[in-house]
Amino acid sequence: MKFFLLALIFLFALAGAATGQTQPFGKIDTADLKMTSCSFEKDANAMVLFDHQVVVYKGDEILMERHKRIKIFNDHGKDEANIRIEYLGVHKDENVTDVEAETVNLNNKTIEYTAIDPKLIYTQIVDKETKAIIFTFPNVKSGSIIEFKYKWETPYPYNYPDWAFQSLIPTRYSEFDAGFNYNYEFEYIKKVYQPFTIDTAMKVGKKNDIKSARCIWALSNVNSYKIEPYMDYPDEYLQRISLNIHHKYRTWIDVADNMLADEDFGEQLNKNLGKQDAIVNKAKSLKTDDQKIAYIFDTVKNAMKWNKADRWYCIDGVKKAWDKKIGNATEINLILYHLLASANVDAYLLALRTRDYGKLDLQNPTLSQLNRVVVYCKVDSAKRYVLDASDKLNLYNNVPADLMGLYALSMAAETKKYELVTLQTGSTREVTLINGSINAEGKLEGTNQISSTTYSREKYLKRYNDEGEKKYIDELQKDNNGLKITSLKIENMQNDTLPLYQTFEFKYSLTEPDGQYMYFNPNLFTGITNNPFLAETRVSNIDLGCLYSYSINCRYQLPPGYKVDVLPKSTSMQMPDKSIVFKRFEAEQDGSVMIHYTLDYKRSIYTKDEYPSIRDFYNKMYEMLNEQIVLKKQ
Numbered sequence: 001m002k003f004f005l006l007a008l009i010f011l012f013a014l015a016g017a018a019t020g021q022t023q024p025f026g027k028i029d030t031a032d033l034k035m036t037s038c039s040f041e042k043d044a045n046a047m048v049l050f051d052h053q054v055v056v057y058k059g060d061e062i063l064m065e066r067h068k069r070i071k072i073f074n075d076h077g078k079d080e081a082n083i084r085i086e087y088l089g090v091h092k093d094e095n096v097t098d099v100e101a102e103t104v105n106l107n108n109k110t111i112e113y114t115a116i117d118p119k120l121i122y123t124q125i126v127d128k129e130t131k132a133i134i135f136t137f138p139n140v141k142s143g144s145i146i147e148f149k150y151k152w153e154t155p156y157p158y159n160y161p162d163w164a165f166q167s168l169i170p171t172r173y174s175e176f177d178a179g180f181n182y183n184y185e186f187e188y189i190k191k192v193y194q195p196f197t198i199d200t201a202m203k204v205g206k207k208n209d210i211k212s213a214r215c216i217w218a219l220s221n222v223n224s225y226k227i228e229p230y231m232d233y234p235d236e237y238l239q240r241i242s243l244n245i246h247h248k249y250r251t252w253i254d255v256a257d258n259m260l261a262d263e264d265f266g267e268q269l270n271k272n273l274g275k276q277d278a279i280v281n282k283a284k285s286l287k288t289d290d291q292k293i294a295y296i297f298d299t300v301k302n303a304m305k306w307n308k309a310d311r312w313y314c315i316d317g318v319k320k321a322w323d324k325k326i327g328n329a330t331e332i333n334l335i336l337y338h339l340l341a342s343a344n345v346d347a348y349l350l351a352l353r354t355r356d357y358g359k360l361d362l363q364n365p366t367l368s369q370l371n372r373v374v375v376y377c378k379v380d381s382a383k384r385y386v387l388d389a390s391d392k393l394n395l396y397n398n399v400p401a402d403l404m405g406l407y408a409l410s411m412a413a414e415t416k417k418y419e420l421v422t423l424q425t426g427s428t429r430e431v432t433l434i435n436g437s438i439n440a441e442g443k444l445e446g447t448n449q450i451s452s453t454t455y456s457r458e459k460y461l462k463r464y465n466d467e468g469e470k471k472y473i474d475e476l477q478k479d480n481n482g483l484k485i486t487s488l489k490i491e492n493m494q495n496d497t498l499p500l501y502q503t504f505e506f507k508y509s510l511t512e513p514d515g516q517y518m519y520f521n522p523n524l525f526t527g528i529t530n531n532p533f534l535a536e537t538r539v540s541n542i543d544l545g546c547l548y549s550y551s552i553n554c555r556y557q558l559p560p561g562y563k564v565d566v567l568p569k570s571t572s573m574q575m576p577d578k579s580i581v582f583k584r585f586e587a588e589q590d591g592s593v594m595i596h597y598t599l600d601y602k603r604s605i606y607t608k609d610e611y612p613s614i615r616d617f618y619n620k621m622y623e624m625l626n627e628q629i630v631l632k633k634q
Helices: 030-034 073-079 252-260 274-287 288-301 317-326 329-342 454-479 609-625
Strands: 046-058 063-071 083-086 095-107 110-115 122-125 130-134 145-154 169-181 186-191 203-208 209-222 239-244 347-352 372-378 384-387 405-410 418-420 426-439 441-454 481-489 500-509 519-520 546-555 560-568 571-574 579-590 592-601 629-633
Touching: 030 095, 073 083, 239 384, 239 418, 252 347, 252 405, 252 418, 274 288, 274 329, 288 329, 288 384, 317 329, 329 347, 329 372, 372 405, 441 454, 454 481, 454 500, 571 609, 579 609
Parallel strands: 046 169, 426 546
Antiparallel strands: 046 063, 063 145, 083 130, 095 110, 095 145, 122 130, 169 209, 186 239, 203 209, 347 372, 347 405, 372 384, 405 418, 426 441, 441 500, 481 500, 519 629, 546 592, 560 629, 571 579, 579 592
16 A cells, blocks of 8 residues: 555544543643744745654554644645545455544644544545544634644555655654554655654564564655646655565556456456447558557547546446546547457556556566556557557557656557556647837737647647636736737637647737837746746756747847847857757847747756756856847937
């Protein structure tokens, strides 16, 4: 079981009343109740005062006790009192008992305790393996402390919990007291970026001829977990101790065999879908596999709605999902696979771990690592399509943006041939054309057209669909102070084989003329106006997503009675390995200023050790992009 903070937080089942005289949690310091901010992260809305976990073996069972105490500083921190906890409880793979929890407040000089009413703890069955407990602490306000204890157990000796020292709020003290049984081999991996407060060596003991060991790790003053721009796997850099099982015999072949034997996966592949014959017969009538794939993919993508759930298996099954036209990502893609196979298209299954779920550990072959299945088609020696019909913006002939570069387990269901593959990285192109004129009062008016393909197209459409036109325009105006968009026209929204065209008409107020001079920054509507790499240090690798190519062409007609006084020089620069190239061309011609920028990427992944080079390149590039043109009155 993985106790990553971003996916799984706390487990509750029962609450016991507490009074000021007999507290189950130990004494609360009045100074903590009076505390108004975190000493090492002043802007925090809440803070973990301490978090302590003890894990021991009892025979083959694993027992864990946890005690956590949280301080709420302000109203924004009250969300810490809203709990949704998922655990593997349907088949009793895990169990939670002896929960004690309370809210503590300081009323004048009196400490008041509010116990949790067990009737307000709700349990849901999420799917065939998972339960969720939903709970909200009572009487929470600015200054409150909330805390709880619970016991967790599992009958499976390899279901060992990890430990996260870090969370989305700062932590004053976090301790993991881990007991191990030498009958079960683990490799523990430390992902920690600050000195340990406690880091003991293994203490080996023996009882009833069973050799055991104990280790304690602790950190103090742990800052909240911050998402860095363009992280490759956001959940991988949480400070934690991870426990990996030494699998002497299990392989990815075993994992694939187990999946295909599962009634909620393998047995779903050949289910006959209602009214499928018309789709299959039309696909068979098409001349090429490329046409068949495009037709079936679009049919499933447009018919089905993704319920935003990710599992490697089906919840309702493909027939029910198809009838209701809604399902999880795997159900939708198994429908796609079935229709492709029925149309005699050579299709494979790809089981993977999505980026937001964490990086797939190839040395740890387990079903629990996987959370989505998509489809893989080998059209010919040159064409390889990765198909995920759960997202309406995905294209059949482009690797989905959120899957690029991931490891995946490829399965040929009929022949039982399996292999690990790496999904390729795609490319995208964006062209911006700006035509404007400046008057003597420093007002710029004009039009801007953005042409975008594949992933850039998807990026704009997603924003537009999520936000709606008004908010979409408002966000563009907010990014450019003084900009007013007077009209917007978008073409080819429904035709994903053509570039997306966006045409803006705009007005823009430049800096007011200063006596004889007028200034303006031509870096408008480029999409590269904010430098993402300003931090001096970085803990994560950089994933830019795909290979980008930008071309930005601008023509600004000068105001009457003005001439160019300062025009930035044409120049170019590149990364040391030539993986990113930036070029700028500027010239004056026939009363207008002509500007041309190009930015091309040959790589999308950079290690954190390469960050100084990336940061230096971006700082210089943004300095060039923000150099102003100076106009002088004649």
